Amino acid sequence: MNTEVSTERKNANPYVVIECPEKIPCDPCVDACPNGAISMPGSIIELPQIDYEKCTGCLVCIPRCPGLAIFVVDDRPEDHSLVYIPYEFLPRPKKGDTAKGLDRDGKERCDVTIIKVIDAKKFDRCAIVGLSVPKELAHEIRAIRITE
Ligand code: SF4
Ligand code: SF4
Incomplete structure (x- = not known):
């Protein structure tokens, strides 16, 4: 798992940015990602973790977040x-x-x-x-x- 967005990664594809403001019992983002790039180790109250080796920047998770906390950035x-x-x-x-x-x-x-x-x-x-x-x-x- 790679949870850091390296410069090399930024230049390769768009990448997700998740900005949950606080720990709340919420996890639709985990099921939303078709690539399994979002996980929530421990319990539903933890902040989501992103595996940038799996995220392709496909945008699918953006509308699935009830908190409007998911964005995708393309630096290419x-x-x-x-x-x-x-x-x-x-x-x-x-x-x-x-x-x-x-x-x-x-x-x-x-x-x-x-x-x-x-x-x-x-x-x-x-x-x-x-x-x-x-x-x-x-x-x-x-x-x-x-x-x-
Ligand atoms: S942008 Fe696509 S691949 Fe990346 S975390 Fe969201 S759903 Fe998964
Ligand atoms: S669905 Fe949105 S608010 Fe809920 S844990 Fe995921 S990113 Fe945070």
Whole structure:
């Protein structure tokens, strides 16, 4: 198991980032991953652990988290990063829209461009929205505010 995201790993594929704020009895993320990359050793109250050797960055786990705490980052583009976030609001943004990128405190940090919207019935009202963000903010931007 490799629980660290090495630079080599970041350059190979998108990778999941899990940001559970606290230990709570919750574990849908464990069953959500088709590759068995998320585990919760010990008990359901532990924080999830990621095996980056198994995570392919497939996005599937994002809408399965009731706490909206799962993101996927893609650092492969040279001049920006891609950040995939859960999005529950309606109407959904559209590919090509611009929006304000918000950090974990809801503060506007930059403009972002919507590069993908994946919405499916099986996601239970939570879409996956892909954002193009400045590289230095890939681990800061965690939500958007639609401006158009
Ligand atoms: S992004 Fe895909 S492979 Fe990675 S942890 Fe989530 S479901 Fe598993
Ligand atoms: S489903 Fe979400 S909130 Fe629950 S343990 Fe997994 S990442 Fe944390």
